[in-house]
Amino acid sequence: MKKLSALILILLLSFLMTANVFAHSVFIVADTVAEIGQEVPVKVAWGHYPAPDGDLIRNADVSWGVYLLRPDGTEIELPQTSVDAEEGQHILTEFTPETDGFYQVLFRRDRGVLRNRQQYELVKTYVRVGRENFESLAEITANGRLEIAARMDTNTLHYSGGFNGILFFNGEPLPNAELILEDANEERTRFETGDSGFFSIDFPSGGTFILMAEHIDYTQDPAIRDSHIVMLHVSDEDLPFICVSAPPSSHPNNRNVTETAPATETITEPATPDYTSTAPQTELPPLFTTTHYLMLIAGGVLLFAAGLLFGLGFAKWKS
Numbered sequence: 001m002k003k004l005s006a007l008i009l010i011l012l013l014s015f016l017m018t019a020n021v022f023a024h025s026v027f028i029v030a031d032t033v034a035e036i037g038q039e040v041p042v043k044v045a046w047g048h049y050p051a052p053d054g055d056l057i058r059n060a061d062v063s064w065g066v067y068l069l070r071p072d073g074t075e076i077e078l079p080q081t082s083v084d085a086e087e088g089q090h091i092l093t094e095f096t097p098e099t100d101g102f103y104q105v106l107f108r109r110d111r112g113v114l115r116n117r118q119q120y121e122l123v124k125t126y127v128r129v130g131r132e133n134f135e136s137l138a139e140i141t142a143n144g145r146l147e148i149a150a151r152m153d154t155n156t157l158h159y160s161g162g163f164n165g166i167l168f169f170n171g172e173p174l175p176n177a178e179l180i181l182e183d184a185n186e187e188r189t190r191f192e193t194g195d196s197g198f199f200s201i202d203f204p205s206g207g208t209f210i211l212m213a214e215h216i217d218y219t220q221d222p223a224i225r226d227s228h229i230v231m232l233h234v235s236d237e238d239l240p241f242i243c244v245s246a247p248p249s250s251h252p253n254n255r256n257v258t259e260t261a262p263a264t265e266t267i268t269e270p271a272t273p274d275y276t277s278t279a280p281q282t283e284l285p286p287l288f289t290t291t292h293y294l295m296l297i298a299g300g301v302l303l304f305a306a307g308l309l310f311g312l313g314f315a316k317w318k319s
Contacts, residue, residue, distance in 0.1 A: 071101025100130030173197025206236020
């Protein structure tokens with residue numbers, strides 16, 4: 001009886017520990033604005049942004065790397081230095097922009113087969129150089145299996161405005177897919193893409209947000225799980241900002257999107273930009289997602305089972 005009770009307690013603690021680390025994710029730390037010739041340091045880590053909390057690279061990982069997608073659509077792998085620190089292992093690198101435009105820092109990882117699913121991961125952040133080539137951001141994507149493509153200038157995001165984008169899967173817009181917006185306090189907002197894969201979201205405040213998407217392809221054997229994260233840095237200052245949306249172009253890296261986007265538009269406060277969400281947004285309590293509720297239910301079942309076994313044992317002992 002003592003051994004069984006101890007086993008139940010260990011299982012319960014395992015559930016609770018899983019719940020505590022659920023909000024961990026890969027994140028990228030880099031300046032969002034830079035100048036030509038200015039070295040941009042980059043840090044890729046695992047934990048709660050901006051604090052690392054655990055090792056980034058795991059023993060089961062098959063391959064990984066940090067890459068730079070330049071404004072002209074070319075991509076290079078950046079030199080990487082692995083750092084073992086008390087808070088966890090992470091990767092440091094840097095790059096020096098040579099032209100104006102938007103640079104995208106990418107972290108790609110093949111995590112191998114975990115829980116009977118092939119796992120791929122793509123994380124990216126944007127670095128803007130100069131004031132030119134706004135539309136280059138809308139034209140160039142990283143050709144990820146699952147990818148959020150911005151349809152605006154991410155370095156003029158404002159807390160009173162929003163963010164427009166399209167979610168792609170294998171080069172095609174992914175409709176009715178769930179996305180999650182998480183702030184630094186781990187408060188999450190869930191929403192869905194529209195029929196054309198397009199979405200528009202609002203920010204409750206300034207700060208750094210993590211926009212997450214996940215898709216499982218059950219047509220493959222084993223099933224393939226793709227996860228994608230985009231770092232979004234939102235201003236909390238009352239300054240004019242420019243929203244740029246661009247239609248598909250002939251750029252070789254551009255996705256094939258049939259949706260027509262509006263022409264370049266300049267908006268000055270206090271005018272309110274029209275960002276109409278494709279689906280109602282629902283604020284969720286911090287950390288408590290469907291997975292956590294399931295964990296709490298499972299924990300309750302385990303506690304009930306432990307109490308029942310204890311009661312039976314006590315009754316047997318009394319008799």
